[in-house]
Amino acid sequence: MTPPDLAPDAPLFIVLNAGSGKHAPAPVRAAVEQACGAAGRRHRIFLVEQPGQLQAFAREAVERARANGGIVVAAGGDGTINAVAQATLGSGCAFGVLPQGTFNYFSRTHGIPAENEAALQVLLNEPPRAVQVGLVNDKVFLVNASLGLYAQLLEEREAFKRDYGRSRLIALGAAVVTMLRGGHRSWRLRLALRGQERDVRTRSLFVGNNALQLHQVGIDDADAPEEGRLAAIAVKPGHWWSLPGLLVRGALGKLGDADDIVTFPFASLTVKPAGSHGRRRIKVATDGELNWLDMPLLFRVAPEPLWLIKPAVAPELEAARA
Numbered sequence: 295m296t297p298p299d300l301a302p303d304a305p306l307f308i309v310l311n312a313g314s315g316k317h318a319p320a321p322v323r324a325a326v327e328q329a330c331g332a333a334g335r336r337h338r339i340f341l342v343e344q345p346g347q348l349q350a351f352a353r354e355a356v357e358r359a360r361a362n363g364g365i366v367v368a369a370g371g372d373g374t375i376n377a378v379a380q381a382t383l384g385s386g387c388a389f390g391v392l393p394q395g396t397f398n399y400f401s402r403t404h405g406i407p408a409e410n411e412a413a414l415q416v417l418l419n420e421p422p423r424a425v426q427v428g429l430v431n432d433k434v435f436l437v438n439a440s441l442g443l444y445a446q447l448l449e450e451r452e453a454f455k456r457d458y459g460r461s462r463l464i465a466l467g468a469a470v471v472t473m474l475r476g477g478h479r480s481w482r483l484r485l486a487l488r489g490q491e492r493d494v495r496t497r498s499l500f501v502g503n504n505a506l507q508l509h510q511v512g513i514d515d516a517d518a519p520e521e522g523r524l525a526a527i528a529v530k531p532g533h534w535w536s537l538p539g540l541l542v543r544g545a546l547g548k549l550g551d552a553d554d555i556v557t558f559p560f561a562s563l564t565v566k567p568a569g570s571h572g573r574r575r576i577k578v579a580t581d582g583e584l585n586w587l588d589m590p591l592l593f594r595v596a597p598e599p600l601w602l603i604k605p606a607v608a609p610e611l612e613a614a615r616a
Contacts, residue, residue: 371395405608
């Protein structure tokens, strides 16, 4: 794998989502202009003011970067970063991040600071390094992909955020309310893994591609994304009142100790309905964004990496491993 050959003055093509996280776009723009001006770097900002603009601007940023030997940059939360990464993967362009979201798992696991000025110094001075990408069918996920209960949690969390604002406390509160409501269905799925098939019944299937998040919830295969694999977490069927306990275990970093959890690493996993009749399409969450995807689902490691501008060391991930 050969990284992009970037000139020292490679221009930046920045997709800035005005609706991401708690940050207004004006300070981000000001920080970019100051840092790029001081470094003598050309840049262009594509300001996303409506959700429908994101994918189009991401594609345009990639086209401009390819034509000018530049870097494609996503300024936003994990969902924005996902959309821009989807357009960048396979283009031959380097990719950068200015994190603006609530959790920022992708940037944190790769050592990219949350502060704009510090993140810009990484972007302007570090080289591109290979980063693993997960795929479900042809949809990119950098942090996680899921179906079932976890996807429902994300959907209801967004409703809470619209009503009460964006913060980690609001997100946790939304998860607790969803779990206490009860009535969560279980899914009968057939998993094809390493040439063998098995039927499972689960409330939720979660596939992680982020070592920091997996270490924080406390599973044995947390470093799978750093070793060329993905990590699956399946929640066994059970009484609905056991679900808040799983949430607490995850918050304490002890999810892997729960009897209601099955985890395993893999490079490729096919998921389809068990039995002859099942859904043809299913709702899948990728990096916090909901999508309707055709069954069967193929979860796999992408054959090529994303060339991310990042430091060699990620202090938060190293601390989580300790």
